[in-house]
Amino acid sequence: MTNWYQSHAFNRLPLSSDSALPALSVIALDNLSLITAIGQDTVPYLQGQLTCDLVSLEKTRSTLAAHCDAKGKVWSAIRLFHHNEGVAYVQPASVAEKQLAEIKKYAVFSKVEFALSEQILVGIAGEKADSAVESRFTGEGDVRTTQTGSAVRIDKNRWLLAMNADEADTLLTELGERATLSDSSLWTLLELRSAMPAIEEANISEFIPQSINLQALDAISFKKGCYTGQETVARAKYRGINKRAAYLLQGEAAEAPKAGDTFDRSVGENWRTGGTVLSGYRFEDGQALALVVLPNNLDDDSQFRLADTEALWQKVDLPYSLEDDA
CATH class of the missing domain: 3.30.1360.120 (Probable tRNA modification gtpase trme; domain 1)
Structure with missing residues (x-):
């Protein structure tokens, strides 16, 4: 080293x-x-x-x-x-x-x-x-x-x-x-x-590529030949089996969210666990950013919080589109 x-x-x-x-x-x-x-x-x-x-x-x-x-x-x-x-x-x-x-x-x-x-x-x-x-x-x-x-x-x-x-x-x-x-x-x-996804050790073999937005970043070829895992990746595109995406969230935190941490999301008046952190950063003023894998059918007014905390987080616009052009 x-x-x-x-x-x-x-x-x-x-x-x-x-x-x-x-x-x-x-x-x-x-x-x-x-x-x-x-x-x-x-x-x-x-x-x-x-x-x-x-x-x-x-x-x-x-x-x-x-x-x-x-x-x-x-x-x-x-x-x-x-x-x-x-x-x-x-x-x-x-x-x-x-x-x-x-x-x-x-x-x-x-x-x-x-x-x-x-x-x-x-x-x-x-x-x-x-x-x-x-x-x-x-x-x-x-x-x-x-x-x-x-x-x-x-x-x-x-x-x-x-x-x-x-x-x-x-x-x-x-x-x-x-x-x-x-x-x-x-x-x-x-x-x-830039909402660039990273897989740390805590998240190995947890997500398909589309769940971390790699299709939106030109990281997947759907025209090349076979490769390991291709069947699942192709099925996610053509049969719509992927139900998750990575979103950028911002809010207050006592420390930087780290890979594998979980977020809760609001569903009506209730809260459900359903978000996994890919990476996070905390500023000196207590504000923080996190790239989080969440369901891809979120309501526009959904709110979020780190598990076991009360501070509310909101979505930040991604710098790229998740819409499928194909």
Whole structure:
């Protein structure tokens, strides 16, 4: 395990719910793990394991994807991209070892090697992030080659970098005092505001991909060939069996909601348990955000509360549509 993150002053930023974010931040992504896959069978092997269409993935693009079990339940939601001599993907560190063991289970029959990478993962975010990254790593598109790794655009003015420690040190030196260093909590906040789902250890094999909105994020190909869990995923689309979705909620909390926590929802004058937290963040003023899997037939005036608490939470508009265009 690298101690690179501990050798730099990555601290939690004291943000309130109305705080302006720094114009340029370098974020320690030690809460994520990088898995690499190399070998001539990498693409066909992963094509049969993941929900995305890796065959058509351009080298200048990244994609979200789900790795499912045979029943179509999600082991992990990943961000995948071409990287060095093969491909790589990032996911929460809490699921990395279990997910890696599962995805390489049948790789003995293919020419592909998986590894848990020791490269450094950092985020670059803020209104000056695009210019800071694009001035250092030339090329076109959302995935660019660095000296030792890759720079991957996640959103406008938000990048994920995977590189060796020496290159990461050089980047910090070049950015100097213009950049604020932050721990991974800032990345969690940015992921929440983008309503990007993550599967932590507490939620492994609990949800099908559509229950965490992956169809709305172009993470599922319904035109590719077979892959593990495809039957369930296709049935959810074409037969309407999925009854859940991930929603962004906001309210007061004594501490940040964490993966696996439960929410109650109002049904008339009563309350029912029925929400599972994917991720959460708490501001210094007590306001909090959470991405929560809930029934997808909620009333517009539904209210919510964390289990065993009284503070009421409300839905926040998602930054994308859950309507099925097909």
